[in-house]
Amino acid sequence: MSAQADIHTTSDAHGVVIARIAGEIDTSNATGVEDRLTAAVPNTAPGMVLDLSELSYVDSSGVELLFRLGERLEDRRQRLAVALPEGAPIARVFEIVRFREKLPLVGSVAEAGVLLRGDSL
Amino acid sequence: MIEAREFGVRERNGIDLETGEPAVSGAVRELAGVRVPVLVLALLAVEVMADGATHDLFYYLLAAGGLFAAGALWLAFSGRGPALPWVLYVGIDIVLLSALLYTSGGGDSPIRPLFVLLPLIGVLSYSRYWTAVVGCIALLDFLVVAAIHAAAEGGPSSASIVVFSLFIGLGTLGATLPVHAVAQRQRAKAELEQRASLLAEQAARAQAEAIAETVGKLQRITDVTLSHLSLEELLREVLGRIGDVIRSDAAAVLVAADDLTLRASGTAGLNGVRNGTRLEAGQGFPGRVAQAREPITTTARAEEDEISLAFTEQGASSLLGVPLTVDERLIGVLIVGAGDGRELGQVDADLLRLAADRIALAIQRAQLYEREHFAAQTFQRSLLPERLPEIPGLMVAARYMPAREEAKVGGDWYDVLELPGDAVGLAMGDVVSHGIRAASIMGQIRSAMRAYAFDDESPGDTLTKLNAVMRGLDQRETATAVYLALDLAEPTLCFASAGHPPPLLIDPAGSAELLEAGRSVPLGVDAGTRYPEAVERLEPGSTILLYTDGLVERRGSSLNEGLERLVSEATGQSAEPGPLCDRLIGALLGDQPPLDDVAVLAAHVVSVPEERLELELPCRPSTLAPLRRTLQHWLSGVRPSGDELQDILVAVSEAASNAIEHAYGPVEASYRVEGRLAGDRVSVTVTDSGSWRERRGLDRGRGTALMRGLMDGFEVYPSEAGTVVQLERRLGSRTGA
Numbered sequence: 001m002s003a004q005a006d007i008h009t010t011s012d013a014h015g016v017v018i019a020r021i022a023g024e025i026d027t028s029n030a031t032g033v034e035d036r037l038t039a040a041v042p043n044t045a046p047g048m049v050l051d052l053s054e055l056s057y058v059d060s061s062g063v064e065l066l067f068r069l070g071e072r073l074e075d076r077r078q079r080l081a082v083a084l085p086e087g088a089p090i091a092r093v094f095e096i097v098r099f100r101e102k103l104p105l106v107g108s109v110a111e112a113g114v115l116l117r118g119d120s121l
Numbered sequence: 122m123i124e125a126r127e128f129g130v131r132e133r134n135g136i137d138l139e140t141g142e143p144a145v146s147g148a149v150r151e152l153a154g155v156r157v158p159v160l161v162l163a164l165l166a167v168e169v170m171a172d173g174a175t176h177d178l179f180y181y182l183l184a185a186g187g188l189f190a191a192g193a194l195w196l197a198f199s200g201r202g203p204a205l206p207w208v209l210y211v212g213i214d215i216v217l218l219s220a221l222l223y224t225s226g227g228g229d230s231p232i233r234p235l236f237v238l239l240p241l242i243g244v245l246s247y248s249r250y251w252t253a254v255v256g257c258i259a260l261l262d263f264l265v266v267a268a269i270h271a272a273a274e275g276g277p278s279s280a281s282i283v284v285f286s287l288f289i290g291l292g293t294l295g296a297t298l299p300v301h302a303v304a305q306r307q308r309a310k311a312e313l314e315q316r317a318s319l320l321a322e323q324a325a326r327a328q329a330e331a332i333a334e335t336v337g338k339l340q341r342i343t344d345v346t347l348s349h350l351s352l353e354e355l356l357r358e359v360l361g362r363i364g365d366v367i368r369s370d371a372a373a374v375l376v377a378a379d380d381l382t383l384r385a386s387g388t389a390g391l392n393g394v395r396n397g398t399r400l401e402a403g404q405g406f407p408g409r410v411a412q413a414r415e416p417i418t419t420t421a422r423a424e425e426d427e428i429s430l431a432f433t434e435q436g437a438s439s440l441l442g443v444p445l446t447v448d449e450r451l452i453g454v455l456i457v458g459a460g461d462g463r464e465l466g467q468v469d470a471d472l473l474r475l476a477a478d479r480i481a482l483a484i485q486r487a488q489l490y491e492r493e494h495f496a497a498q499t500f501q502r503s504l505l506p507e508r509l510p511e512i513p514g515l516m517v518a519a520r521y522m523p524a525r526e527e528a529k530v531g532g533d534w535y536d537v538l539e540l541p542g543d544a545v546g547l548a549m550g551d552v553v554s555h556g557i558r559a560a561s562i563m564g565q566i567r568s569a570m571r572a573y574a575f576d577d578e579s580p581g582d583t584l585t586k587l588n589a590v591m592r593g594l595d596q597r598e599t600a601t602a603v604y605l606a607l608d609l610a611e612p613t614l615c616f617a618s619a620g621h622p623p624p625l626l627i628d629p630a631g632s633a634e635l636l637e638a639g640r641s642v643p644l645g646v647d648a649g650t651r652y653p654e655a656v657e658r659l660e661p662g663s664t665i666l667l668y669t670d671g672l673v674e675r676r677g678s679s680l681n682e683g684l685e686r687l688v689s690e691a692t693g694q695s696a697e698p699g700p701l702c703d704r705l706i707g708a709l710l711g712d713q714p715p716l717d718d719v720a721v722l723a724a725h726v727v728s729v730p731e732e733r734l735e736l737e738l739p740c741r742p743s744t745l746a747p748l749r750r751t752l753q754h755w756l757s758g759v760r761p762s763g764d765e766l767q768d769i770l771v772a773v774s775e776a777a778s779n780a781i782e783h784a785y786g787p788v789e790a791s792y793r794v795e796g797r798l799a800g801d802r803v804s805v806t807v808t809d810s811g812s813w814r815e816r817r818g819l820d821r822g823r824g825t826a827l828m829r830g831l832m833d834g835f836e837v838y839p840s841e842a843g844t845v846v847q848l849e850r851r852l853g854s855r856t857g858a
Binding site for chain 2: 004029058064093095096
């Protein structure tokens with residue numbers, strides 16, 4: 001049985017896509033998650049915020065997917081920010097791979113939205 | 122004596138060696154021809170010398186006797202007339218004696234009474250000894266009479282009487298010799314005829330025996346014992362037997378496909394041909410035989426196809442090929458080869474053709490059988506779960522052993538269902554019949570059971586509904602089944618059995634017992650059956666074993682004895698389901714394939730805390746999530762913090778992902794996860810299995826960083842089996858983690 005990840009997308013007043021991922025990401029479903037996330041961002045959107053507060057498991061395959069997604073959006077002049085509450089069980093994975101050095105990682109969706117809007121202005 | 126002489130090589134003992142007919146020797150014929158005229162002339166001479174004492178009656182008598190004897194002898198020796206009757210010899214003797222009496226001139230001989238015996242002697246025997254006796258008596262008589270006449274000085278002269286006597290004596294002797302020759306010839310002829318009829322009888326018997334033997338050999342080529350062999354085994358056996366019948370040195374059968382390409386399917390005495398060697402339609406000698414649909418003989422050297430070359434290599438010089446046909450349909454081609462200068466001819470072709478008819482039928486039967494068997498087996502296997510689900514807290518393994526007799530594809534089945542909540546369903550059943558039908562029924566029951574089980578039906582209700590399904594089938598069929606619902610949260614076990622052998626429960630201490638409760642009649646027996654169920658507490662660390670009757674049934678012992686053996690073998694056995702299945706199968710069935718299909722399913726409820734965890738998983742990403750749940754369940758006993766649990770799950774998952782990503786090759790690889798709990802130390806090793814794979818390094822950049830960062834101990838090293846990743850984490854070591 002592959003890992004299950006549910007993705008719920010909305011967009012805020014500025015067109016930023018907010019995707020909430022619940023469940024698990026490992027190598028069994030990383031590609032599928034990546035495809036679904038990429039498809040969820042229209043060309044017109046300034047960027048995407050990933051809400052990982054309900055993600056119970058992620059490993060290096062998930063991290064790789066986020067990095068790839070970030071690069072792809074950057075090619076399209078779109079930004080990606082990740083929201084993950086501090087102290088979440090999966091936070092240590094992001095710490096160890098030094099996620100912040102590549103992509104913005106903030107504590108909440110609101111912060112991420114501010115961050116993206118600020119950048120885009 | 123004369124008859125003892127050899128008259129050239131043409132005849133021996135009066136038998137013509139070339140014609141086998143009684144032979145008349147030239148010398149004997151000459152003697153007979155000469156004797157009669159000489160005898161007549163001698164008598165006339167004596168008569169003239171006897172002072173003209175003639176007598177008309179004597180002349181007539183003498184002439185008639187002489188002609189009579191001459192004619193009879195000529196007839197006898199020319200072989201045209203009937204054999205000389207003994208009366209004739211008596212006649213000859215009487216003629217001679219009357220002449221003798223007359224010329225001897227009176228009744229004054231003292232031994233005259235003896236003459237009365239002479240005809241009798243002639244009748245009694247044709248032997249040359251008696252002939253000599255007759256001759257000697259006649260001679261003696263003449264001498265005596267001559268002496269009397271000489272003394273009286275009134276009869277013929279002494280000299281004339283002596284000459285006459287000599288003629289008479291020798292003549293008598295000569296006259297009897299041909300008689301002996303004829304008699305002997307008749308004896309020889311009779312003997313020859315007898316011998317000839319004996320020989321003919323022997324020849325007829327030998328021929329009958331030879332025919333019977335050939336028929337026997339032909340029958341043996343495809344006798345009834347071959348009817349259960351696979352095509353390959355059948356051909357091996359048949360080709361060996363053909364060698365006996367035809368006295369050929371090598372043989373090969375090529376089976377024809379629908380497009381008339383030929384494929385070597387069996388050989389005897391041929392090294393160079395692999396099974397599966399293909400010839401295009403019409404290619405080479407076998408191709409010609411296939412096209413001609415007639416036996417063809419050829420010289421091996423003249424042929425250049427791969428099959429013929431192999432025959433030549435084995436020293437075969439003469440090849441004979443016959444088509445194998447059934448109802449005008451070409452099944453294949455049979456080729457035999459003989460060496461040592463032996464030419465295979467028409468007789469061999471006729472014989473091989475007879476054999477070919479039977480072989481063709483046998484091959485067709487084996488092909489049909491194999492096709493049907495393969496279909497049934499494939500179908501049946503496709504209905505068994507390809508892979509058992511990974512269930513946290515439960516280790517499951519199953520074994521399926523097909524029956525020894527390949528003819529029977531059984532209807533044994535099993536299933537493991539991951540049900541909503543912490544429930545797991547274990548099912549096993551056995552359809553009574555065999556073959557495709559059994560497999561199809563098994564498939565229907567299995568589907569129906571899954572449906573009811575996922576509908577959260579209890580085991581008793583599930584079986585009650587399955588019974589209704591069975592009763593509703595077009596064809597009446599019965600099956601045994603057992604269904605267990607495990608609640609791993611409690612943990613408890615609820616089960617119901619429809620005539621199936623009782624499940625075996627091995628408790629954590631290793632004592633085994635049969636779960637006899639919750640039993641009822643097999644499915645499909647009675648429409649109104651309500652199947653009861655029973656509930657048992659399920660200790661963590663217990664193992665449940667389901668099996669079909671093939672495991673406990675043995676010829677010559679009762680089912681109860683089999684069950685007792687199962688209980689005693691299972692007692693004290695280790696908990697790991699895979700090895701447990703193997704050990705029990707080995708202990709109860711030995712090395713022999715079972716008489717009936719055997720299915721065995723074992724499920725071990727992981728106890729918490731279990732010191733050791735051992736898993737072997739296929740190299741598929743889909744195993745990662747179940748692996749994490751199993752680890753979580755295993756670790757729950759040592760109560761790790763949320764972060765600690767998460768760290769271990771990520772690290773082990775990374776190691777497993779690495780093993781999965783590097784798996785490649787012709788067969789599906791697997792990886793092993795072994796966990797150890799020692800105090801507050803959790804150690805987990807992840808090992809690639811499959812020694813066919815080259816050792817590899819570790820190239821997951823971020824994965825490696827994660828494993829190193831999340832664990833206290835991280836090591837990668839190569840081993841015999843593959844690459845080992847060793848992870849260790851001390852619980853409570855990272856405050857604030």
